Amino acid sequence: MSSLSEDLPRRVGEDERDEAVRRLQEAYAAEHISHQEMDERLDQVLTATTHDQVEAALAALPREEQGTTATITAATGRIERRGAWRVPRHLKVESAFGKVRLDLSRAVIEHPVIDIELHLGTGRASITVPRDAVVDFDDLHTGLKDTRYTPPRHRGPGRPRIRVSGVMGMGRLRIRHARR
Structure with missing residues (x-):
């Protein structure tokens, strides 16, 4: 039996939202996504309330390299x-x-x-x-x-x-x- 808190979607925090915006801007700067696609995904990220909604906006982006x-x-x-x-x-x-x-x-x-x-x-x-x-x-x-x-x-x-x-x-x- 799972607890009620495990069943609820995890809410998105400001740090996670800021990181998602940064990733979208970098993907646009690297020409991985178009201007229109960046606008649409930014709207998704900025209006997201859960972690899953943010992840959906970032799903098709190239894997982020762990830069040094x-x-x-x-x-x-x-x-x-x-x-x-x-x-x-x-x-x-x-x-x-x-x-x-x-x-x-x-x-x-x-x-x-x-x-x-x-x-x-x-x-x-x-x-x-x-x-x-x-x-x-x-x-x-x-x-x-x-x-x-x-x-x-x-x-x-x-x-x-x-x-x-x-x-x-x-x-x-x-x-x-x-x-x-």
Whole structure:
């Protein structure tokens, strides 16, 4: 005999709903689903009340790869990544007083969306992204200096999508697209 609570469908929580929205947006960015299909599925997720309804909206999506997360930390000094380095799905960079330079122009990027989370004190940061990348830094909070970024004049379909978030104290972030 089963209890009444086992028979009731599991209600969807806000974290689960947010994760489903993120997966749909990434599937759209990777061109796995059309704009119309994303809109329909977003509506399903946002109005869902149970876990099963959310799962139904995500059912035909490609299996989500368990992307890697890496953290680079330095109290002082320089943090630098360049050349043919493998970019993890989530990259967290923490530095109290140093300079940060991330060059993704020749890096191995295996994910359609890369999240770079910066936590910097007084140092400055420079990020070079691939020529065709789409950059979003709306979730980055800066202290004294604004972020310097000039989007490319000619936009293609835009791959990959680089999302920069976090907190910068007194330093400045400069984002530029590779020339080649």
